[in-house]
Amino acid sequence: MKTLQKKLLLLLLMLPLGLLAQNTLKGVVLDGSSKQTLPGVNVLVAGTTNGVTTDFDGNFTLTNIKKGDRIVFSYIGFKDETITYENQNTITITLQEDQKELKDVVVIGYGTVKKKDATGSVTSITSSDFNKGANVTVDNLLTGKVAGVTINSNGGSPGSVPTIRIRGGSSLLANNDPLVVLDGLPMDSRVLATLNPSDVESFTILKDASATAIYGTRASNGVIIITTKKGSKELQVDYNVQYGTGKKVNKIDVLSADQFRQVVNNLYPVGPSVPNSAFNQGVRDKMGNANTDWQEEIYRRTDYIDNNLSIKGNFLGLIPTRLTIANTYQEGIRLTDYMNRNNVSLNLSPSFFGNHLKTRMSLNYTNTNRRNAPGVEGGAIAMDPTQPVYDPTSPFDGFFEFRDGPTINDFAPIAVANPVAQLLQTNNRSENYKLFGNFEVDYKFHFLPELRWVTNLGYDRDAGNSRNFTPITARTSPIRQNALIGNNSYSDGVSTNKLIDSYLVYNKTFNDLTFDVTGGYSYQIFEGYGYTTRNQNNADDIPQSTVNDDIVYVGFFGRTNFTYKDKYLLTLSYRRDGTSRFSDSNRWGNFPAASLAWKLKEDFFKENKIISELKLRAGWGVTGQQDIGAGLFYLPQYYLGDQNSQYAFDSNYFNVAQPGGFNPNLKWEETTTYNAGVDFGIKDNRLNGSLDFFYKVSDDLFQVAPFADGSNFTNEGPQNIGSMSVKGFELNINYDVLKQENLNWNVNFNASKFERRIDEIAGGVPIFVGNIGIGTESQIMQEGFTPNSFYVFKQLYNNDGSPIEGAFADLNGDGLVNNSDRYIYKNIDPNLILGFSTSFNYKNFDLGFNLRASFGNRILNVVKSRSSYYNQILNGELQNLPSSVLDYNFNTPGVGQILSDLFVENGSFLRMDYATFGYTFPKWLEGKASLRLFTGVQNPFIITKYSGLDPEFTGGNDQTIYPRQRQILFGANVKF
């Protein structure tokens, strides 16, 4: 009784204190997995402005709180913790890593952002989304997965550098490649062919200027950010091995040996009263007795072997480390062609001072060896099918060649060379050594944890050499003074790229407003030099050394992000970039950008269970481009003559000196982009996607344009003379159709469309491009039209629909049919691009494939247009013709017929790049490892009406390409 009274009294006494007292809570916050203290954690009383952050030791002191207050602990990358204050004095809070949130963190320029907070057009692809199959180069992981990004492997050469275009590119003459940033280091797109695909953790594609402007130069064409895999807390070992066997898919239709014989006999009739009978008999006698399918002879079955071993762990318990060793061996279908690539890469990311100082060092070394086979498709198509591949009496190492006599210098000068011999006798080997890496330091200030200082040092060194040897007995070896001399040449070169980035990041949260500000500086320098002996068998060839002019970029950049109530987002950025390519007065470009986003879901659909995300975005930005190749075209320079370019006064030979052409007015090409988009998600983002509309205008476009004769020291050169606009849309949808314990089915669908237009060219004068070797180009750049439009003659037809040779419409009605009667007919751009990929898992089985389609792109079939003429069959010696000659019955090639719209074909296609099927043994080796075995087909099929070999190549003029192969794959992935 007494105790009860005492307690009641105490309670009564305490009550007013409890009601009136403002208490203080002290505590410490720990990282749930490392048990280390966590500085910088936000500690906030929910619904108020009362908040602090933990200090360097993870401690905090929160005052003015009362019982019942809910206190929220939040930190990026960790799940929020909420406790209710019950008058504790001290407390220890443990925060757990939010795996999902980590996954939603996207790398952007100089920082990261949560995907749901991104205000620009940003697409993130992580390893689970990558394309499966034979991914020899890094771009293979992405093909067809991202709306607005087209990747063209440029044919079947193993490990070739692809052509990547984001939203059609923004330039005409200047580099249209997107900027590739690898672990913070901006690099040449060639790195895509040397990096091992298994090293890649994720890609972030930045498409609109509000996201790319912070990169300044080269960001006009979009940015591809590649992040490589890091170490992990526990030891993980991955070993992947793949084997593939491949062969060619199809051939170009040419006359068979028997068809050829028939055609020759028809064209060159003999008989008693037949005119020219003796001459014709001579032509017939040129035919051989063989039946050679030259396109079969130049190709072979290929092998592909890929091995990579990756070890991730925590070295000495302190340093998260990843080490990868890989080898890729891929043969090309042309005889002798192959690539062998070895990679070693190491990534260390230790942190010190309790995560105050995070460092990351990555090093990558790649060694690639190739034997490069020359392009012989043209030779194989034109080679006489009645001739054999081998001829034991031939002085050309036993290969058949057209000749007038028994020695090697009796070769027929204008005849086609044996393409098999060319492949087997040409020994062109190249080696490439690439070392790149960077070292990044991220320091969170002890006295001010909201402030971080990041410095990134990057280095890239690319060294290569190449040897080209052809024996004197090779018909295709160089000729000097009518004699074959063989080829023996060597060349090498080194190019380096060094970068320093340094910036400060400050972030702060007040109540409903979170903001961060970043400001920094970037310096990058490119150097290079080279040496070639030229052909050492040629007395006229002298070795040459070149040193490239240095290219230097200096940039200052800043960005701020505001988030209000986690609903309204604003990003502002600014970059000022200087380049060494322009004169002092034009050197600097200013690139501002701004974007907003509104999370509609939070405002209108907050409680809606169906709509899980709905965000509207709008952005604007200006980006710059200055990469025209030449480093110093703005500068007046004097060129000194070499020893073959001298002039004599009496008997003194002078090295002459001439001023070179220059353009002091060169300045930045600038692209302004407007982008509007919506990101949506349905049912907890089971179905999610985005839709973007964009419009961009490029001004002061670079183009090689004529200088007024007499005003400069050359008659044409790079100038800023035009403007171009591109508009379009992109749609990206991801759908987890089924997401169950044992059954998963995910599909990704994307669609994009872009339309390029030249708005202005200086003087309104069109520029002709697309050299097909006849002195007249096939394409035109003209105001009001899409770049690379075909500029052709309009074919006239008979009543039965067959084309009349050499007959074209007199479109300007002047009674003459000449160059003025060409017209613009279609262009190389597609009207619509679609991509689709899916993966399906049932228990331990998995199945995946993709599809890509392009509609409306046009191609000029130059193979047909230059060779479908009966008169081409005899050019010194006999040569083969495409089968289309039987359809058209044309006799004589002429500029008009070669550039006729008859040969501009629709290159629309639907292609599957890969289909794979696998089975996983999850408890292999008593549960210590998992093993997945898989098989698949690479490049299984393409559906197209295009009559040439493959509609997928760049430039629009099909003069034969290196064909792609179809491969059957087998492989295993082992995880420990």
Place this chain on the structure above:
Amino acid sequence: MKKLSQILTLLLISVSFNSCTDDLEVDPNDPLRLDEEAFYSQPGAYSSAIAGVYANLSLTSTNGATSSNLGGIDAGFSQYGRVVWYLNNLTTDEVIWSYEGGNDIGVRELQRNIWDASNPFFRGMYSRGMLQVALANEFLRQSTTDKLNSRGISATEQAEIQIYRQEARALRALAYYHLMDFFGKATFNSENDAVGVAGPEYNRQQLFNFIESELLAILPTLKAPRTNQYGRLDQGFARMLLAKIYLNAEVYIGTAKYNECATQCTELINAGYVLNPNYKNNFTADNHISPELIFAIQSDGVRTQNYGPTTVMINGQVGSLEQNGDDMGIQGWGGALRLRKQFVQKFNGSEFSNDQRNNIISGSRNIEIADVTDRDQGYVLFKYSNRTSTGIAGSNSTFADTDFPLFRFADVHLMYAECAVRGASNASLSQATTYINLLRERANNGSSIANISQSNLTLDFILDERSRELHWEGHRRQDLIRFNKFTGGTYNWAWKGNGINGIALPQHMKIFPLHPATLASNPNLTQNPGY
């Protein structure tokens, strides 16, 4: 301590942000490329620079015969002397080229007189000629007294550079003369214009006035004839060029100036030039020693490599049947050049059987060229040679050592004679006959067996004799136009106008058109009538 570390950190940050913006001024790394001031601070820079102005006649770039400092046209097709030869000889009765397809775009249209404005040779000649003007102008800008003083050039060198300046002006006048002759117009740029200025269009009258005034102004200060270093021009060059514009003045400006022409010819005849006793020694690998050359475009098989007129002519002379490349000291191009019938017939007659100028090889060939691409048809020529006058082969079997005789003394005799026939008051017909006979005697080894009398001196005779003497030296089209035989149908030759025996050409074809790229680059230029 905290404050100190704060300050230190901020300091570190600002230091690390120290802009290396100075690095944005990059210097050229290539040893063969210097920025302007670095170049002119080297000793002997001005000699190299004037050599560069001359070199534009021979070279297409500073790094070899296959490179060009002009775009949009193959290196060979924009070599100065070669385009002059193509436009003035290939378009006439004197020669035909066998390779009409493939890489030789535009040749077919030139030699059959069926060209249109897009022919690459028109771009080549206009751009190359205007580049000559630009290089001369730049030399003049860089060699003003102020510039020379500021660069510390000594007084002796400055005196020599003054002569270089006059030579640059003469080379500029030469380029305008060629453009005036071929296109009837040119863009006018002088050293007073800054680089990048698109100049106005000058017509023939304006160009004529400029060339005349320039040459008369520099004449006194140029070196006396035959006293300058070989490869540099002199008063002889200036007088020759004046003689040429006066001779053609009726064509250019509609006013006859034969008196003025005769004056210049007389000066040249008294200047000390002599006819080389051996005609062919004007066209050998060592023709730079011939006393008959007034000015030649240099070529050297090793040191001044170019696909210029002599390299083309000598390689082209090698016959498909004759395989006489070795005799000429060169590799040959399988029979690229043959003669049209009408030219061959100028040597018909017994008086030409021993004429040194008759270097026609007939062999078993047919004089008729029924198929232009058949290298065995038509006669061939062996006038130029890459062997010296003593028979030693040139230094390279691809590129000729032989210089191209742009201006030769024999031409002066013929010009004097023509002025006399055309009624110049200070040129006598009897003196003219003597001069022609000197040519005839030289051609006949000193014998007067083929000499003419005054009554033979007619306009038709002069025209034919010019071809016999000066064929393949870059004159024929200009001569035919002056004698009104190029266009129209009074004189037809094989393949003229694309007719196998030749057809009449319309009048507007006396002038060549401007290439579309030339027009596009300068809004002040207008296309010639008829194109």
